[in-house]
Amino acid sequence: xxxxxxxxxxxxxxxxxxxxxxxxxxxxxxxxxxxxxxxxxxxxxxxxxxxxxxxxxxxxxxxxxxxxxxxxxxxxxxxxxxxxxxxxxxxxxxxxxxxxxxxxxxxxxxxxxxxxxxxxxxxxxxxxxxxxxxxxxxxxxxxxxxxxxxxxxxxxxxxxxxxxxxxxxxxxxxxxxxxxxxxxxxxxxxxxxxxxxxxxxxxxxxxxxxxxxxxxxxxxxxxxxxxxxxxxxxxxxxxxxxxxxxxxxxxxxxxxxxxxxxxxxxxxxxxxxxxxxxxxxxxxxxxxxxxxxxxxxxxxxxxxxxxxxxxxxxxxxxxxxxxxxxxxxxxxxxxxxxxxxxxxxxxxxxxxxxxxxxxxxxxxxxxxxxxxxxxxxxxxxxxxxxxxxxxxxxxxxxxxxxxxxxxxxxxxxxxxxxxxxxxxxxxxxxxxxxxxxxxxxxxxxxxxxxxxxxxxxxxxxxxxxx
Numbered sequence: 001x002x003x004x005x006x007x008x009x010x011x012x013x014x015x016x017x018x019x020x021x022x023x024x025x026x027x028x029x030x031x032x033x034x035x036x037x038x039x040x041x042x043x044x045x046x047x048x049x050x051x052x053x054x055x056x057x058x059x060x061x062x063x064x065x066x067x068x069x070x071x072x073x074x075x076x077x078x079x080x081x082x083x084x085x086x087x088x089x090x091x092x093x094x095x096x097x098x099x100x101x102x103x104x105x106x107x108x109x110x111x112x113x114x115x116x117x118x119x120x121x122x123x124x125x126x127x128x129x130x131x132x133x134x135x136x137x138x139x140x141x142x143x144x145x146x147x148x149x150x151x152x153x154x155x156x157x158x159x160x161x162x163x164x165x166x167x168x169x170x171x172x173x174x175x176x177x178x179x180x181x182x183x184x185x186x187x188x189x190x191x192x193x194x195x196x197x198x199x200x201x202x203x204x205x206x207x208x209x210x211x212x213x214x215x216x217x218x219x220x221x222x223x224x225x226x227x228x229x230x231x232x233x234x235x236x237x238x239x240x241x242x243x244x245x246x247x248x249x250x251x252x253x254x255x256x257x258x259x260x261x262x263x264x265x266x267x268x269x270x271x272x273x274x275x276x277x278x279x280x281x282x283x284x285x286x287x288x289x290x291x292x293x294x295x296x297x298x299x300x301x302x303x304x305x306x307x308x309x310x311x312x313x314x315x316x317x318x319x320x321x322x323x324x325x326x327x328x329x330x331x332x333x334x335x336x337x338x339x340x341x342x343x344x345x346x347x348x349x350x351x352x353x354x355x356x357x358x359x360x361x362x363x364x365x366x367x368x369x370x371x372x373x374x375x376x377x378x379x380x381x382x383x384x385x386x387x388x389x390x391x392x393x394x395x396x397x398x399x400x401x402x403x404x405x406x407x408x409x410x411x412x413x414x415x416x417x418x419x420x421x422x423x424x425x426x427x428x429x430x431x432x433x434x435x436x437x438x439x440x441x442x443x444x445x446x447x448x449x450x451x452x453x454x455x456x457x458x459x460x461x462x463x464x465x466x
Contacts, residue, residue, distance in 0.1 A: 075103050082110050085117070137225030141169055143218025145186065157225050159201030169223075174200045178208060178225075185210040185221050195228070204229045241410045245295065252288040256281055294427040298410065301434040308352045308438060310462075315347040315356075315388060319379050322360045326368055334373045337364075341381040349388050350462040355435050362428040363392040363455050370414075371396035371452070388461050393454040399447035407445060408433040 013026040074092075081089040090107050131138055137154035141147060147169050155162055160172050170179050177196035185192050192210045197203070209224040259277045267273045300306045316339065323337050330337055341347065360379075367377045375395040382389040399407065399414055406412045411426035436443045440460045447453035 071100075071103065075106055078103075078106050078110065082106075082113060135227070137223075137227075139169060139223040139225070141182070141221045141223065143215075143220060144168075145170055145182070145221075147172075148220070154225060157204065157206070157227055158198070174198075178206070181208050181210060182221065182223060185212060186219065189219060205232050237409060245411065249288070249291065252284040252291070255284040256288070259284075291425045291427075294425045294431065298427050298431050298434070301431055301438060304438055306355075306435075306438070308355065310350055311353055313349060313351050313353050313356060315349070315381055315390065316341065317346065318353065318356055319360060319381070319390075322357060322364050325361065326364050329365075330368050330377065333368065333371070333375075335368060335371055336376045338376065338378045339381070340378055343381065343383045347381055347383045347388060349459075351439060351459070355439065359432050359435050359457065360390075360392070362432045363457075366428065366455075367392055367394035367396065367453075370394065375452075384461070386461055388459045389456065391454050391456045393452060395452040398449040398451055399445070399453050400449060401447075404445060404447060408443075 012028075014022065015024045015026055017023050078089045090110065092103075131151040134151060134153055137157045138149070138151045139147065139154055140149040145168055146166055147164050148166075150164065152162075154160070158173060158175070158178075160174075164172055170182060173179055175196065175198045177194075178198065181192055181194055181196070189212050191212060192208070194208050196206050196208055198206055205228050207226040207228045209226075211222045211224075213220040213222055259281050263274065263277055267277055319339050323339070327337065364377065364379070371377060371394045377395075378391075378393045380391040380393065382391075403412075403414045407414070408429050410430045412429075413426050433443055436457055436459070442458045443455065445453060445455050
């Protein structure tokens with residue numbers, strides 16, 4: 001530093017001649033103010049350059065980051081929509097090839113997932129519709145015997161509420177037999193098939209199948225409930241029909257055989273006994289003929305092998321015709337036959353005249369047969385916009401309530417003695433029921449013991465021109 005305190009820069013160099021003798025010292029002194037100023041300027045320039053470079057680099061980096069992150073965020077948005085089940089969002093960017101390739105891959109993934117999801121939904125809808133329409137009850141139970149799935153048939157068969165998912169099936173079921181089958185299935189881990197009776201909500205016979213379905217959480221069980229009540233009833237009807245038909249056929253055949261043997265044993269030589277036995281043989285053969293004809297007729301109408309004619313019918317005239325046929329039997333018992341109608345004009349419609357007469361003859365004949373002397377038999381006719389209705393009412397002995405459900409069964413007789421004495425086969429009402437059904441109608445009966453019975457037939461009204 002000099003005397004004023006300013007910094008100086010000193011340089012000293014020794015001087016020598018050619019022979020190497022020291023001749024003096026060269027000294028140079030320079031103040032550093034200018035160098036300090038130059039250094040400061042250089043430092044400021046470097047700082048400014050560095051700051052500008054950093055700011056510029058930041059802007060460039062931010063711009064590049066935005067260009068890269070924006071399409072990535074779009075891809076992220078698309079993926080989030082896919083995870084929520086919305087496949088309508090697509091990546092539409094046109095930036096870097098690598099990102100475009102990634103976006104197109106995501107788009108293809110969305111299309112593939114949407115197609116697979118649509119296929120699964122359609123399969124689930126078909127399965128759900130199938131289960132809803134099944135008459136077989138289907139229940140899926142988890143490893144804790146809780147309900148995971150149950151179709152509507154189960155509600156009807158077992159009479160339980162619909163909102164039972166997640167609850168214990170065994171607590172909901174009112175059938176001890178069903179509970180036992182399910183518990184044994186879980187315990188033994190084996191499929192089971194049993195036939196059980198249940199008594200709630202109605203008495204039914206169920207064919208129960210249980211199937212073990214192993215899964216990661218344990219053993220699930222599928223329970224199938226098939227209501228076979230009607231099948232068992234029809235089997236019993238068939239068995240009863242065979243037994244009753246055999247019995248009904250055996251009676252006249254036995255009589256024919258017995259009296260034929262008596263004649264062969266010598267009664268042919270006795271004119272009085274011969275005539276008596278021939279009359280019995282004729283009566284029993286006639287009864288056998290009627291029985292066989294009724295069995296064949298029932299078989300035809302039951303299988304709808306009887307073609308229905310289409311012709312104009314006057315219901316009033318048909319009833320009058322039936323009255324003329326049955327009048328001798330009614331007169332013999334002092335019965336009054338009455339035709340009543342809620343329509344001033346004759347009721348006319350299109351149908352099968354002979355089949356309608358067959359229905360009315362059977363119903364009126366039964367009324368005459370089961371009405372005691374002095375009673376009344378009335379046929380009331382009604383006509384509505386859609387239906388033809390007729391009621392056959394009597395003041396007869398009536399029908400016990402427990403017999404009404406079986407009244408239309410083959411060979412079923414409320415009073416077997418009275419029916420056989422009148423020559424009935426026990427098939428008339430069965431034939432009537434099938435004829436009415438084949439004509440698109442319904443038949444019902446109301447009865448009070450000691451007061452009489454009323455059979456009501458509803459037939460669809462057909463009036464278009466032939």
